[in-house]
Amino acid sequence: MSDAYAVRRERLREHCSASGFDAALITRSANVRYLTGCPPCGASLLLTRERVLLALPDDLPPDDTGQHALGEDIPRLAVPRETDTALAAAEAAGRLRVRDVGVEEHDLTVSRHRCVTELLSDARLTDLSRAVERLRVVKDEHELADLRIAAEIADQALGELLESILVGRTERHLAMELERRMIDHGADRAAFPVSVGTGTHSGMEGHQPTDRRVEEGDFLTVVLGAQYRGYGVSTARTFVIGAAPAPWQVELHRLVFRAQRAGREALGPGVPQNAPDQAAREILQGAGHTEHSPRPVGHGIGLEIREAPRLGPTDMGKLDNRVPVTVGPGVHIPGKGGVRIEDTLVVRPLEEGGPELLTITTKELLAL
Amino acid sequence: MSDAYAVRRERLREHCSASGFDAALITRSANVRYLTGCPPCGASLLLTRERVLLALPDDLPPDDTGQHALGEDIPRLAVPRETDTALAAAEAAGRLRVRDVGVEEHDLTVSRHRCVTELLSDARLTDLSRAVERLRVVKDEHELADLRIAAEIADQALGELLESILVGRTERHLAMELERRMIDHGADRAAFPVSVGTGTHSGMEGHQPTDRRVEEGDFLTVVLGAQYRGYGVSTARTFVIGAAPAPWQVELHRLVFRAQRAGREALGPGVPQNAPDQAAREILQGAGHTEHSPRPVGHGIGLEIREAPRLGPTDMGKLDNRVPVTVGPGVHIPGKGGVRIEDTLVVRPLEEGGPELLTITTKELLAL
Structure with missing residues (x-):
């Protein structure tokens, strides 16, 4: 090394x-x-x-x-x-x-x-x-190995949380539990403060956990990442609490899921940096959702949680092979809630199977 | 406000x-x-x-x-x-x-x-x-009120931990539990990452918690602080695990206790900034303990965990009334362990009762 x-x-x-x-x-x-x-x-x-x-x-x-x-x-x-x-x-x-x-x-x-x-x-x-x-920007095999472990740790922590009872617990407690579980699984620390947003807080960008408790019928958005040997990943998932999601929840989740998939599928060596953003944004805008300020759909990730390249609407460079990036669109409807879905992936050519997904927790709308 | x-x-x-x-x-x-x-x-x-x-x-x-x-x-x-x-x-x-x-x-x-x-x-x-x-540097009543609450939160969290079983738990877990308890008691967050050092790690400056477990006969040093509305405090205590501290532990604890008390008692408006450091250092050096690099015995504390004034051996300004500072000498004997005792206090004139102690958890050598 x-x-x-x-x-x-x-x-x-x-x-x-x-x-x-x-x-x-x-x-x-x-x-x-x-x-x-x-x-x-x-x-x-x-x-x-x-x-x-x-x-x-x-x-x-x-x-x-x-x-x-x-x-x-x-x-x-x-x-x-x-x-x-x-x-x-x-x-x-x-x-x-x-x-x-x-x-x-x-x-x-x-x-x-x-x-x-x-x-x-x-x-x-x-x-x-x-x-x-x-x-x-372009990572070597040591770095990719550390990123894979970081992603695995975050997936494990999230998986364990999903098996526990969530109703009645506060955003703050869930966030702290996720941080503890990541450390238990070998993380240096959380790569950034875990965000848990429930009900009207779901789908919000940069939400700081509050004392709001998880209720039946809520959307629950979790944004987390582990850091391993300095390398961080980021993942966001949105679930619904209770047996039967409302039709608007199913619809909104499906929309963000599609946008995120389009963003992921646009990744590739030689592709313009703004392609994933455009692909995701088109789908969200087609359904009438425009965020207040146009945030990039993703960014590079590694020793810093936000590093080059930026995947914003105006970023004109080209993506390289072996670059880990996040792809994470979201929609938040004030007073109602929302959905955010984010993965960390490594840009790879189609011949090697296309983008390598590091954060593998399911993106389906789980009813917990 | x-x-x-x-x-x-x-x-x-x-x-x-x-x-x-x-x-x-x-x-x-x-x-x-x-x-x-x-x-x-x-x-x-x-x-x-x-x-x-x-x-x-x-x-x-x-x-x-x-x-x-x-x-x-x-x-x-x-x-x-x-x-x-x-x-x-x-x-x-x-x-x-x-x-x-x-x-x-x-x-x-x-x-x-x-x-x-x-x-x-x-x-x-x-x-x-x-x-x-x-x-x-000089705090107003709003700031002092927030600092008092921050100190109270840290004291509560530490008090609860002392009532629980400690043997067999790792430094990492104890540190996380203290952070969680501070948040439960209303802290914005921990003012800095909680440090827990047991056995050979006790008394170390800036120790990052490891997976070492608390054992019978260990010194246990805890350095923690809550942040409330942006204002942080810092406190360090050293305890011994088990019924009977060894003679060297009793002696070393008594020495650092005396040095810390001398540092505290040297605080006052108009007093040179280096007086508390000198007072504490004389006692430690008199017993043959000299740290590798001479660290200041304390510093101002407030919206930043280290702010003006610095209480180092070469700091020549004068202390003002209503300035919160830390006083925290320590001794660490490599391979053996050590003691660190720190308080956050507000400089006050003798007419008002002298320094106001914010972190009131006992500094006696508790056997846990």
């Missing part, structure tokens, strides 16, 4: 070389993790043509939990907790007399950037323009 | 006026919340001499949970989720023809700052130098 990190760093070196940088200072935690395996802890990475140095706080817990296991091949610089690791790495860069340094201007605050500039007064600082984020 | 926000904004206006700014663009979420009551949601605040404008995402959940309740007196600008609210606020500032704008350079990334600069090409942008953070 430490080889995989070395390969990634070599690709960044090639990018730096081509862009005229003799060093890169990486501060964004997902990028540091991608290049070293180091979990988020405020570490910074200095990469020059010949060297690599990981500056990290000196008081990290020992490795007995495995959570801070690092490739032993990376030279480390232990920095007192009160000191910014980016500044420690910049100081080291200064001693190496680097001249052109790529920095992450979308991550460094103006204050930190100023301090780095002062420490490297003989060098020129230039934005790396999300170079590491671009390297991260 | 909306009056309190208006008073705070007026104080910031006075600061701006004195510093020659005709507008302030506030992006740091704790600062936006302090000035408007708006919980963290990516909102930005524009404050000019006569106006106030809160730019916030247009898809926030409705107010039925109370979590997004805002003072109705603040004009709002709904911004599509895909747009940066700081840029929307900057555009609005441009239309108002502001000339000197204070911005938060410790919060804005270089990229965002550049976009703001482009939108306000006729204005001069200058760092606010943490002006809002400085306003936030």
Whole structure:
């Protein structure tokens, strides 16, 4: 595995070389993790043509939990907790007399950037323009393996919940139980706060669980994701509580199901990024549903829960092979409720069977 | 309560006026919340001499949970989720023809700052130098009331846990149970991930709970805090499992207890910020315990779990009245375990009874 990190760093070196940088200072935690395996802890990475140095706080817990296991091949610089690791790495860069340094201007605050500039007064600082984020788009087999495990954990937690009694329990409790179950099944943590929305809250984007209790006849929307070794997935399902869904519930669920399927089926290498969104949106709009602000139907997912590529209506790039993305349209009718269905899938060519579905919990309208 | 926000904004206006700014663009979420009551949601605040404008995402959940309740007196600008609210606020500032704008350079990334600069090409942008953070140091009665409730919630959750069977349970499960109990008692959430360390993990700073199970004879260190209406507290306690603590455990607990008490007793208005640290450190060092890197014994606490003032060995300012701080020394003996004891207290003059202790769970060495 430490080889995989070395390969990634070599690709960044090639990018730096081509862009005229003799060093890169990486501060964004997902990028540091991608290049070293180091979990988020405020570490910074200095990469020059010949060297690599990981500056990290000196008081990290020992490795007995495995959570801070690092490739032993990376030279480390232990920095007192009160000191910014980016500044420690910049100081080291200064001693190496680097001249052109790529920095992450979308991550460094103006204050930190100023301090780095002062420490490297003989060098020129230039934005790396999300170079590491671009390297991260297409996943290697280590990453896909972690994503598969994360998806399996979320599926297990959701499956167990569906077997329990739901009526009378609050959104908050159901959300907490799902988070606990994911950790029990080996997740680092929930990839994001679990959202549970019942009744009028169902189908809402970004709903924060409340003390509303599940009632007979409710729609119940669950949005959850596990994080495993830093890699997260996201899945949304909507169920109905009680034996007999109302006709409007059956109809709305069928509509969102169709839209989500159309979005999934539009995925493929070489396909425009906005194709899945268009496919899903056409179906929802055809039935008269337009969301207040047009949200992208999905996005890339990996070390960050929202990363490149974005699958929005105006995103014009092309999808690549081996890119994990979410596809998750939804409809919410104020005062009534709604449906949201989301999967995490990996873009694959048709010859390999098309998109690889990671989140396999059924999308049928289960009556619980 | 909306009056309190208006008073705070007026104080910031006075600061701006004195510093020659005709507008302030506030992006740091704790600062936006302090000035408007708006919980963290990516909102930005524009404050000019006569106006106030809160730019916030247009898809926030409705107010039925109370979590997004805002003072109705603040004009709002709904911004599509895909747009940066700081840029929307900057555009609005441009239309108002502001000339000197204070911005938060410790919060804005270089990229965002550049976009703001482009939108306000006729204005001069200058760092606010943490002006809002400085306003936030001394708390008003609304804030102290919320902190008291947060502390009460954490005490309740911890008290309940102490009544249950602990032997055989994992650190992870105990931590999750404490988080659940705090939410049950009305917390917004845990103020930070609860830390539970048992046996060799006890007394460690920043320990992440593992699957280690509580055993007879262990030290058990719990570090927890509730967040209530945005305000957090922090408390740490160390107990021993089983009927008879070993002599070294009794001795080490007594030592940290004494150091923590000395730190607490050193608090007072007008006292140097480093006095509590010195008082606690002297006792620990007198017994031969020196931590690897000298961590401050405490820090301010409120809308952020670590905020000004810092109570470190080299911090030379003076403490003010009505400033909530933590005091939490600890000793960890590698391979053996340790003790950490922390309280959240409000600095008060002796005439008013001295420091107000918020986290009242006993600090005695309970044998559980």
